[in-house]
Structures are given as C-alpha cells and as structure tokens.
Amino acid sequence: MKIGNKEVHICECLKEIMVKEIDLGNSIRSYNETPEWPEQDSRFVFLENKINITSLNDLPEWISVRVNNDMHYTWYNEIYCKKHHDLLAAGDM
Numbered sequence: 001m002k003i004g005n006k007e008v009h010i011c012e013c014l015k016e017i018m019v020k021e022i023d024l025g026n027s028i029r030s031y032n033e034t035p036e037w038p039e040q041d042s043r044f045v046f047l048e049n050k051i052n053i054t055s056l057n058d059l060p061e062w063i064s065v066r067v068n069n070d071m072h073y074t075w076y077n078e079i080y081c082k083k084h085h086d087l088l089a090a091g092d093m
Contacts, residue, residue, distance in 0.1 A: 003028045010045055011084035013063055017056065018088055021047055024055075026090070039085035050076045050091030068093065 001008045001019070008031050010018060022028070030046045037044070053065060062082040068075055068089075076091030 001028075003031050006031065008045060009033060010043055010088065011081050011086045013060065013081045013084060014045075014079060014086050014088045017051070017079060018045060018047070020055070021049075021051060021090070024052060025049075026051075038080070038087060042085040042087060044087050044089070046075065047088065047090035051079060051088070053077060 001015075001022075008028065018028075027048045028045060029048045030044075032044045035042055035044045053067070056065060056079075059065065060083075064080040064082060065077070066080075067077045071093060073089075074093060075089040076093055078087060078089040080087050
C-alpha cells in the first residue's frame with residue numbers, strides 16, 4: 001500500500017484492518033516507519049477518520065483496541081499489535 005510515493009509497511013495483523021478501512025472510504029493521513037514509539041521497532045499509521053470498531057471481529061488476543069480519551073493524544077481510537085508493536089490510530093479527538 002502507498003501514501004503518495006511512499007510505501008506503507010505495517011504488520012499483517014493490522015494490515016487487513018487498514019485495508020478494510022480504506023475500502024470503506026477512510027484514508028491515510030500520515031505514516032511513520034521509525035517513530036520509536038510506542039516501542040523502538042514500532043511503525044505508526046494515522047487514518048483520517050475514526051476506525052469502525054463495530055466491524056472488528058475475532059481479533060487475536062495480542063491486538064488491543066481502545067477509544068482514546070486522553071487529550072494528550074490527537075487521535076480518537078487506536079489498534080495496537082502487542083506482538084509486532086505497530087500502531088494504527090485514527091480520527092480526531
């Protein structure tokens with residue numbers, strides 16, 4: 001998957017969710033393959049609109065889904081892969 005001319009890499013655990021969101025009309029706002037947060041080896045994808053959490057079914061136990069209510073962050077909801085340390089964040093607070 002690409003954003004502009006840049007290839008977007010994210011773990012397979014989150015890639016399926018990201019592709020489904022894009023198919024539903026969401027878009028990638030930004031991508032950082034070396035944010036060094038939340039872990040040293042993390043990759044971070046920020047989607048324009050909130051993730052449709054109600055459409056998520058049968059996620060592995062290492063996938064964490066949460067709605068953010070901390071104004072310190074700028075996104076509304078996030079999906080984090082504890083296995084690969086990648087983060088898919090989305091929407092405005």
